[in-house]
Amino acid sequence: MEHVLWRVLPLLTILVSFGVFFYLQDSYKAQLYPLIKLPEDKCSLLPHSHFWISSKRIVTPQGIISGSVEINEGKIASVIEGYGKQGKSMQEEVIDYGDAVVMPGLIDVHVHLDEPGRTEWEGFDTGTRAAAAGGVTTVVDMPLNNHPTTVSKETLELKLEAAENKIYVDVGFWGGLIPENALNTSILEGLLSAGVLGVKSFMCPSGINDFPMTTIDHIKEGLSVLAKYRRPLLVHAEIQQDSKNHLELNDIGDPRAYLTYLNTRPPSWEEAAITELVGVTKDTRIGGPLEGAHVHIVHLSDSRASLDLIKEAKGHGDSLSVETCSHYLAFSSEEIPNGDTRFKCSPPIRDAFNKEKLWEAVLEGHIDLLSSDHSPTVPELKLLEEGDFLRAWGGISSLQFDLPVTWSHGKKYGVTLEQLSLLWSKKPATFAGLESKGAIAVGNHADVVVWQPEQEFDLDDDYPVFLKHPSLSAYMGRRLSGKVLDTFVRGNLVFKDGKHAPAACGVPILAK
Numbered sequence: 001m002e003h004v005l006w007r008v009l010p011l012l013t014i015l016v017s018f019g020v021f022f023y024l025q026d027s028y029k030a031q032l033y034p035l036i037k038l039p040e041d042k043c044s045l046l047p048h049s050h051f052w053i054s055s056k057r058i059v060t061p062q063g064i065i066s067g068s069v070e071i072n073e074g075k076i077a078s079v080i081e082g083y084g085k086q087g088k089s090m091q092e093e094v095i096d097y098g099d100a101v102v103m104p105g106l107i108d109v110h111v112h113l114d115e116p117g118r119t120e121w122e123g124f125d126t127g128t129r130a131a132a133a134g135g136v137t138t139v140v141d142m143p144l145n146n147h148p149t150t151v152s153k154e155t156l157e158l159k160l161e162a163a164e165n166k167i168y169v170d171v172g173f174w175g176g177l178i179p180e181n182a183l184n185t186s187i188l189e190g191l192l193s194a195g196v197l198g199v200k201s202f203m204c205p206s207g208i209n210d211f212p213m214t215t216i217d218h219i220k221e222g223l224s225v226l227a228k229y230r231r232p233l234l235v236h237a238e239i240q241q242d243s244k245n246h247l248e249l250n251d252i253g254d255p256r257a258y259l260t261y262l263n264t265r266p267p268s269w270e271e272a273a274i275t276e277l278v279g280v281t282k283d284t285r286i287g288g289p290l291e292g293a294h295v296h297i298v299h300l301s302d303s304r305a306s307l308d309l310i311k312e313a314k315g316h317g318d319s320l321s322v323e324t325c326s327h328y329l330a331f332s333s334e335e336i337p338n339g340d341t342r343f344k345c346s347p348p349i350r351d352a353f354n355k356e357k358l359w360e361a362v363l364e365g366h367i368d369l370l371s372s373d374h375s376p377t378v379p380e381l382k383l384l385e386e387g388d389f390l391r392a393w394g395g396i397s398s399l400q401f402d403l404p405v406t407w408s409h410g411k412k413y414g415v416t417l418e419q420l421s422l423l424w425s426k427k428p429a430t431f432a433g434l435e436s437k438g439a440i441a442v443g444n445h446a447d448v449v450v451w452q453p454e455q456e457f458d459l460d461d462d463y464p465v466f467l468k469h470p471s472l473s474a475y476m477g478r479r480l481s482g483k484v485l486d487t488f489v490r491g492n493l494v495f496k497d498g499k500h501a502p503a504a505c506g507v508p509i510l511a512k
């Protein structure tokens with residue numbers, strides 16, 4: 001017996017050391033690349049990659065149906081009408097949502113995630129957790145408030161590095177059009193070739209030093225390049241109209257009064273910018289010198305003259321679109337308390353009549369899509385204690401509440417679930433060039449929000465808010481209806497009942 005043991009022992013030693021070697025190799029790899037390949041089971045709160053979700057209210061391009069959606073390996077494999085009629089053999093892999101609404105995940109094309117460089121303002125981790133919690137399955141990140149701004153191939157690479165393994169939803173990127181790259185088109189082409197979905201520019205000071213404003217001539221230069229790539233130009237359309245800008249504090253009035261701020265940025269600023277823009281978009285018509293280029297006006301607030309100009313240009317066939325944001329649809333200037341700088345944004349929130357007209361334009365289809373313009377900062381810069389509207393940071397923190405806010409307010413105007421889904425998913429997907437997203441349709445990414453429109457909730461201290469600085473959000477303290485239950489991104493259950501998946505498995509989206 002002893003004899004045999006002595007013979008086997010060297011063999012055993014060799015075997016064990018091989019095992020230890022491979023084990024160490026593995027853990028060495030895991031340490032070296034712990035962030036590159038995350039275990040798939042951490043991407044989702046569900047163990048399956050092939051499953052069904054069923055509901056009595058599924059919002060599809062063909063209307064609302066009662067039935068089931070089959071999800072396989074991140075894509076929508078089939079959509080079947082008839083509640084409870086999905087494949088019997090898969091009974092254990094059916095999630096039955098009853099009468100909760102199953103809708104395409106929201107695509108928010110106007111979000112400032114501020115990373116790298118200003119992660120203390122928001123960041124990929126907190127921003128995309130907030131998105132997932134709000135049923136937003138894709139965000140497109142703006143090229144500013146991060147530092148450096150995203151205005152070249154190199155600065156886009158910094159974005160991509162910073163986003164790695166921190167994003168809970170899919171993230172696309174807008175680049176920036178500034179005088180420097182408008183006048184040096186090789187920088188702009190480098191940025192576009194590197195994969196930004198389009199570029200954004202400001203016609204007034206942006207508030208960020210390394211993001212200077214563009215004139216209409218820069219915009220024309222930019223559009224001639226964008227026409228070749230068939231990617232859009234997004235414009236912050238306000239042009240300063242008089243010498244009283246918001247930094248000249250004398251003689252303007254009480255800086256704590258919202259009206260004082262409102263008067264510093266009248267609708268004529270938007271109208272002036274849009275007048276210049278439609279002078280150029282006429283060239284984007286079929287057969288025109290800028291055919292292939294597209295202009296998108298971000299965050300329209302003025303629903304009077306500015307909107308009329310847009311309608312007219314569209315009527316002539318200009319390649320032009322426009323978005324408005326949740327806060328212009330939810331609030332009016334009359335109700336903003338003096339000193340409450342959480343409501344400061346630009347262009348400003350205008351009066352109640354303006355809001356009514358904005359809703360009218362949304363419901364009639366003159367406003368193409370909705371976005372948040374989520375743009376937080378640190379509490380110190382919001383000057384909440386001083387309540388100084390003229391010096392506080394302009395930007396509203398809202399990403400997590402896109403859906404409940406627009407639903408709660410929109411239902412008073414008769415907005416339907418189909419309209420919401422068009423405005424928040426299908427139209428933004430088409431606009432940003434995201435072909436496989438934005439609708440519950442076979443072959444598309446399984447990006448889905450499950451929510452309960454009738455359920456009301458209070459945004460109080462007990463509510464799980466994933467924004468970096470919840471206290472800055474103008475929505476805190478409100479009662480909303482439309483609670484997000486579950487969120488799927490490419491078939492991964494990334495958010496459920498207040499909890500996120502263990503790993504951040506969103507992917508960056510680059511244009512090809």
Ligand SMILES: NC(=O)N[C@H]1NC(=O)NC1=O
Pocket residue numbers: 112144145206207208236344345346347373375394395396
């Ligand atoms: N820089 C930046 O985020 N600006 C945004 N904030 C805002 O209120 N309007 C904007 O354009």
Ligand SMILES: [Zn+2]
Pocket residue numbers: 236298299346
């Ligand atoms: Zn803007």
Ligand SMILES: [Zn+2]
Pocket residue numbers: 110112142373374375
């Ligand atoms: Zn913005």
